[in-house]
Every structure is written in structure tokens, then in C-alpha cells.
Amino acid sequence: MSNAPKKIAIFASGAGSNAAKIIESVAANPNPPFEVVLIGCNKPGAGVADIAAAHHIPVLWMEKERFFKGDTYLPVLADYAVDWIVLAGFLWKIPTALIAAYPQKIINIHPALLPKFGGKGMYGHFVHEAVIAAQATESGITIHFVDEQYDHGQTIFQATCPVTPNDTPDSLADKVHALEHLHFPRVVGEVVKEGAPAP
Numbered sequence: 001m002s003n004a005p006k007k008i009a010i011f012a013s014g015a016g017s018n019a020a021k022i023i024e025s026v027a028a029n030p031n032p033p034f035e036v037v038l039i040g041c042n043k044p045g046a047g048v049a050d051i052a053a054a055h056h057i058p059v060l061w062m063e064k065e066r067f068f069k070g071d072t073y074l075p076v077l078a079d080y081a082v083d084w085i086v087l088a089g090f091l092w093k094i095p096t097a098l099i100a101a102y103p104q105k106i107i108n109i110h111p112a113l114l115p116k117f118g119g120k121g122m123y124g125h126f127v128h129e130a131v132i133a134a135q136a137t138e139s140g141i142t143i144h145f146v147d148e149q150y151d152h153g154q155t156i157f158q159a160t161c162p163v164t165p166n167d168t169p170d171s172l173a174d175k176v177h178a179l180e181h182l183h184f185p186r187v188v189g190e191v192v193k194e195g196a197p198a199p
């Protein structure tokens, strides 16, 4: 297997704090397992675009029509020789054509312990509100492969944090974000280097 860094595209539509951590992990590593060659974004004005600019990484602005009914930007991904796709706060469902082109090579992070608190509509503060409403005593993160269903593919890694009675959706979001920043860059590096863990 080649030891050349894998080329990854990060798809994100929000603030991009996870994208930033992943990008920064490359600079901090003398022998990085990957390089971030492209940021895919579908939300003009999203913070992740500023992060991309600060790191001189091109942004692929994605439109619904082409993503879902056109070539799904596959030729663009091929132009950048993208090996892996990392979803870091990307809300569109991934079309079958993209999954077929990148089998077990699309990684998502979800801000709760799947299979609980996942699925359509379960993103951002909705997740943390649901966790608190269910009086769960722990939450956390799930890093998983992407398949045709929302938040459903094989789990790669989970980490937990306590949910205390005085937690609010915001305070829980902060705890979960801290876990994401701590683990996501490392786990992405391990997966792209060593491949999928055994199911």
C-alpha cells in the first residue's frame, strides 16, 4: 500500500470547527496520513468557507440540482483525486451514486450515541434537545461510515460524556463538540491509513 497521504474532501455546511481541527491536524503532523484537498459546501456564508480560505483550500460550492439529479460532482472529486470524503456537519443525504463511487470511504460524525438520537431531522440542537428530553444520563459522539440511510452505516468509533441534570442543549453541545475535536482528526487519520475496522 502506498504511504502517500490520502486525499480527502471535507463536506460541511456550518461553522466548520471540526473541519478546522482536521485541517490543523495535518499541519501538526510531520507524517500526516492525509491532506485536505477540497471543501464541499452547500451554504453560502458558512463559516467553513472562511476556514478553507485561511488554509488556501479550494471550496466546491454545491447545488442541490447537480448533487441529487446531476453528476453529483463526481468528475470534480476525480479531478482532485479525492480518495475519501469526510462529512463534518453536512446535512444533505448522500446520493447512492456517491456511496457507490466511495464505498466505505465516506465518514460522518454524529453528535450523539447512535443508534439512538439519529435519523432524518436529528441534527444540531435537535439532537441535544432530544437527549435531554429523554433524560439520558450519557451522550457522546459516533463516527461512522455512510450508507443510504441517515446515521446508519457501520460505527467506527464512539466516545461518551455524562449528561447532568442541569445540562441545557447548549452546554451539552459544548461537551460533545469538545469530544469531536479531541477524537475526529485522529480517527479519520487511522481509518484512511489502516482502512475500516472489523465490523
Ligand code: GRF
Pocket (backbone or CB within 6 Å): 012, 014, 015, 016, 017, 018, 019, 087, 088, 089, 090, 109, 110, 111, 124, 177, 180
Ligand atoms: C457537529 O456537531 C457534528 O457532529 C455534526 O455537525 C456539527 C458540525 O459542527 N454532524 P462544526 O461545524 O464542525 O462546528
